[in-house]
Amino acid sequence: MNALISEADRYVVIGNPISHSMSPFIHADFAAQLGLPLQYERVLAPLNGFAQTVAALKAAGVKGANVTVPFKLEAFALAKVLPNSLTSAAEFAQAANTLKFNADGTVLADNTDGGGLCRDLDRQLNTLGLHLAQCQVLMIGAGGAASGCVSAFQQAGVQHLTVLNRTVPKARELAERAEAIDLPSAGGGLDTPPSHFETPGAPVVIVNASSSSLKGDVPVLHPDWYQRAVLAYDMMYAAEPTPFVWSLGKLDLPCSDGLGMLVFQAQLAFEVWTGASPNALETLTKVRQALLAKAKQP
Numbered sequence: 001m002n003a004l005i006s007e008a009d010r011y012v013v014i015g016n017p018i019s020h021s022m023s024p025f026i027h028a029d030f031a032a033q034l035g036l037p038l039q040y041e042r043v044l045a046p047l048n049g050f051a052q053t054v055a056a057l058k059a060a061g062v063k064g065a066n067v068t069v070p071f072k073l074e075a076f077a078l079a080k081v082l083p084n085s086l087t088s089a090a091e092f093a094q095a096a097n098t099l100k101f102n103a104d105g106t107v108l109a110d111n112t113d114g115g116g117l118c119r120d121l122d123r124q125l126n127t128l129g130l131h132l133a134q135c136q137v138l139m140i141g142a143g144g145a146a147s148g149c150v151s152a153f154q155q156a157g158v159q160h161l162t163v164l165n166r167t168v169p170k171a172r173e174l175a176e177r178a179e180a181i182d183l184p185s186a187g188g189g190l191d192t193p194p195s196h197f198e199t200p201g202a203p204v205v206i207v208n209a210s211s212s213s214l215k216g217d218v219p220v221l222h223p224d225w226y227q228r229a230v231l232a233y234d235m236m237y238a239a240e241p242t243p244f245v246w247s248l249g250k251l252d253l254p255c256s257d258g259l260g261m262l263v264f265q266a267q268l269a270f271e272v273w274t275g276a277s278p279n280a281l282e283t284l285t286k287v288r289q290a291l292l293a294k295a296k297q298p
């Protein structure tokens with residue numbers, strides 16, 4: 001083979017289902033921006049065949065993988081047994097969304113979901129003259145999506161984290177785990193007012209990390225949270241406003257869905273794999289257009 005012609009490095013996204021994934025679109029755009037010969041495909045893994053799928057991809061020379069529902073816990077478990085394979089974000093979440101298969105046979109497992117969220121929050125706060133490090137976060141939900149973000153909040157220097165959840169013990173447990181990594185935190189039920197916690201006077205960023213929007217539900221918070229808030233963010237996204245974003249439409253409060261988080265978590269994965277950083281905002285504009293166009297199709 002001519003040494004000047006390098007084969008494209010192969011990357012994949014593994015999930016079940018996977019046909020809906022926008023990751024190939026996003027990574028193709030990143031690669032085009034930077035002129036990198038990168039090939040990125042969707043891989044549907046059988047529900048009981050994640051480890052075998054990863055082994056086959058590695059053997060075929062694939063350099064890295066994004067991992068999505070329902071395999072993020074399995075991706076973590078797979079890497080956990082290997083030495084020096086976990087980032088602190090993956091360790092805290094006990095879940096991985098990014099795998100890098102190194103040439104020496106080692107594997108790196110990362111979780112870029114929380115870092116992607118923080119980049120998008122910071123981008124939007126900057127337009128308000130604020131930084132995430134000045135703010136406190138009220139996070140709704142205490143499941144997998146929520147725990148995927150805590151380490152990133154700590155690394156971003158968030159002032160305080162309040163976790164509110166329908167099932168209160170789960171909120172308290174996640175807040176205790178956040179405290180253990182030196183992020184001042186408290187947990188409670190959805191209707192707990194901000195005055196219940198001795199939170200600092202920092203501006204509040206509300207993040208909906210619950211899966212309520214999937215069911216068309218909106219978690220009902222004490223109204224004082226909205227009075228203190230500067231930004232509300234739903235980790236879910238859709239062509240139409242999500243139920244959470246829609247429900248806040250009457251308030252004079254900037255609201256966002258989670259499409260930016262999707263693109264920024266991809267930007268972080270791309271950096272892990274290639275060391276290069278594409279312009280995520282440029283890609284976000286195109287992804288939003290693609291999402292709207294798809295929704296208009298009969």
Ligand code: ATR
Binds near residue numbers: 144165166
């Ligand atoms: P994921 O991985 O998407 O986070 P999960 O681990 O099952 O999924 O967690 C779902 C989260 O959304 C939980 O915090 C759940 O609250 P409970 O712990 O009380 O079950 C929350 N959730 C789901 N539906 C909700 C709803 N309709 N209103 C409020 N919270 C909801």
